[in-house]
Amino acid sequence: MYWMQRAQRAFDNPALDVAVQAANALKLPCVIFFAPVPFYPHANLRHYAFLQQGIPDIAEMAEERDIGFVLRRFPEHSLIKFCDEVKAALVIGDENPMRELREWREIAAKKLRVPLWTVDADVIVPSKLLGKEQYAARIIRPRLKAHFKELLVPCENPRAHVKWHAARGLQQLDWRGTEDITEGWEIDRSVKPVDSFHGGTREALRLLDEFVKHGLTRYPERHNQADENGTARLSPYLHFGHIGPHTVALAVEKSKVPREAKDDFLDQVITWRELAINMVHFNPLYDTLECGENWAHKTLGEHAKDPRPIQYTPKQLEAAETYDDLWNAAQLQMVHAGWMHNYMRMYWAKKILEWSKSPQVAYNTAVYLNDKYFLDGRDPNGYAGIAWAIVGKFDRPWFPRPIFGTIRYMARSGAEKKFDAEKYIAQMYALAGRERGKDKEAPMLF
Numbered sequence: 001m002y003w004m005q006r007a008q009r010a011f012d013n014p015a016l017d018v019a020v021q022a023a024n025a026l027k028l029p030c031v032i033f034f035a036p037v038p039f040y041p042h043a044n045l046r047h048y049a050f051l052q053q054g055i056p057d058i059a060e061m062a063e064e065r066d067i068g069f070v071l072r073r074f075p076e077h078s079l080i081k082f083c084d085e086v087k088a089a090l091v092i093g094d095e096n097p098m099r100e101l102r103e104w105r106e107i108a109a110k111k112l113r114v115p116l117w118t119v120d121a122d123v124i125v126p127s128k129l130l131g132k133e134q135y136a137a138r139i140i141r142p143r144l145k146a147h148f149k150e151l152l153v154p155c156e157n158p159r160a161h162v163k164w165h166a167a168r169g170l171q172q173l174d175w176r177g178t179e180d181i182t183e184g185w186e187i188d189r190s191v192k193p194v195d196s197f198h199g200g201t202r203e204a205l206r207l208l209d210e211f212v213k214h215g216l217t218r219y220p221e222r223h224n225q226a227d228e229n230g231t232a233r234l235s236p237y238l239h240f241g242h243i244g245p246h247t248v249a250l251a252v253e254k255s256k257v258p259r260e261a262k263d264d265f266l267d268q269v270i271t272w273r274e275l276a277i278n279m280v281h282f283n284p285l286y287d288t289l290e291c292g293e294n295w296a297h298k299t300l301g302e303h304a305k306d307p308r309p310i311q312y313t314p315k316q317l318e319a320a321e322t323y324d325d326l327w328n329a330a331q332l333q334m335v336h337a338g339w340m341h342n343y344m345r346m347y348w349a350k351k352i353l354e355w356s357k358s359p360q361v362a363y364n365t366a367v368y369l370n371d372k373y374f375l376d377g378r379d380p381n382g383y384a385g386i387a388w389a390i391v392g393k394f395d396r397p398w399f400p401r402p403i404f405g406t407i408r409y410m411a412r413s414g415a416e417k418k419f420d421a422e423k424y425i426a427q428m429y430a431l432a433g434r435e436r437g438k439d440k441e442a443p444m445l446f
């Protein structure tokens with residue numbers, strides 16, 4: 001039995017492959033058990049809607065491989081009960097470095113009467129192989145690359161030799177007829193689903209194909225252009241496991257675009273992504289200010305009492321009510337599209353540090369907003385990105401400035417040099433249905 005949690009796909013899924021191989025060796029059928037619950041940390045209606053959109057592809061792709069798919073939902077989500085009902089011989093789980101999900105696996109391992117094996121299915125190089133926290137991209141990069149020959153290889157996607165047939169009376173939801181998987185649950189419904197992304201493996205594969213054909217060649221220059229949809233926009237799919245990093249990396253590797261573009265993209269989707277996962281795996285303080293390096297704490301401490309002439313409360317920031325219409329545009333994109341371009345994410349978080357009462361308040365605000373609105377929020381990449389922006393994680397000291405100390409600063413003028421900021425602002429204000437020109441004027445601090 002495959003206990004599906006993070007890797008929500010029945011294609012290119014190393015954990016599912018292990019489950020099928022084990023079932024084949026034991027001459028038993030293989031079944032996926034997927035049981036969403038309302039207590040995923042910080043999940044709201046937006047996240048659950050995307051998760052639900054991915055279910056048909058899981059079910060259909062599993063069927064093509066003669067693997068069973070049983071969907072249940074809270075309060076009928078018990079893994080232990082399901083194992084007893086189907087008389088499972090072995091449970092395979094996927095790994096997620098976030099603390100709550102780790103705890104769930106530990107509890108399950110204690111309660112199960114059969115072995116539980118887990119597979120780190122959403123990385124190229126399993127976190128355990130790296131042994132400890134890696135402090136910079138330049139450090140982790142060669143260590144990851146050393147494993148590519150063995151691990152950056154296509155998944156086998158084996159078929160189950162013994163086809164799964166559900167026993168009569170086995171309780172399961174009809175995924176075709178389940179309109180709202182969250183019905184009756186007490187979850188935050190204030191954050192609405194978005195039209196900008198539709199969940200599912202097939203949609204992720206379509207986006208990947210389109211990006212490799214039309215976007216990859218120009219990725220190095222467009223990587224910083226927030227006014228163009230020039231990046232892969234795969235982060236929500238990678239977060240929910242609708243697509244895996246092997247599929248993405250190998251499609252890029254196989255393409256006929258210049259080596260420089262391939263390397264640039266692979267560095268993001270492997271080095272930076274797996275650096276973030278490594279941080280969450282090995283640093284228990286991953287979503288707090290404390291995860292930063294000593295030099296960052298020292299410099300922020302030295303500047304704690306600096307005047308902060310422009311200050312916004314978390315509520316003002318959430319409502320995109322600042323004087324800076326470029327920042328507001330980013331916040332509006334987050335709220336209304338559930339996504340943001342990487343360059344704007346950096347600028348967005350840096351400005352939260354500049355405008356908050358303290359680095360602590362800034363950190364909490366950034367994590368809160370990131371996890372609430374982004375479809376790809378609640379993800380190691382988010383914690384690492386915020387740590388990079390606010391506590392200099394994976395970065396180095398820069399020239400000292402008020403408030404920031406030696407934490408790297410980003411100015412609006414920098415964004416304006418990289419892309420058409422006016423176009424981006426107009427796009428996001430239109431998306432949010434907000435009139436332009438009503439933002440308050442305030443002096444630039446630096």
Ligand SMILES: Cc1cc2nc3c(=O)[nH]c(=O)nc-3n(C[C@H](O)[C@H](O)[C@H](O)COP(=O)(O)OP(=O)(O)OC[C@H]3O[C@@H](n4cnc5c(N)ncnc54)[C@H](O)[C@@H]3O)c2cc1C
Binds near residue numbers: 381
């Ligand atoms: C303050 C801040 C907050 C962020 N919050 C999140 C978040 O909540 N969830 C999230 O997935 N990413 C987050 N990122 C990282 C990055 O901005 C997004 O992964 C990227 O913008 C997603 O768009 P894309 O899929 O088009 O990326 P592409 O540029 O097409 O890259 C492909 C993939 O590579 C990975 N990647 C790209 N850039 C980074 C990066 N800087 N760090 C780690 N992995 C990267 C992602 O998995 C991405 O999907 C954050 C970055 C910052 C600075």
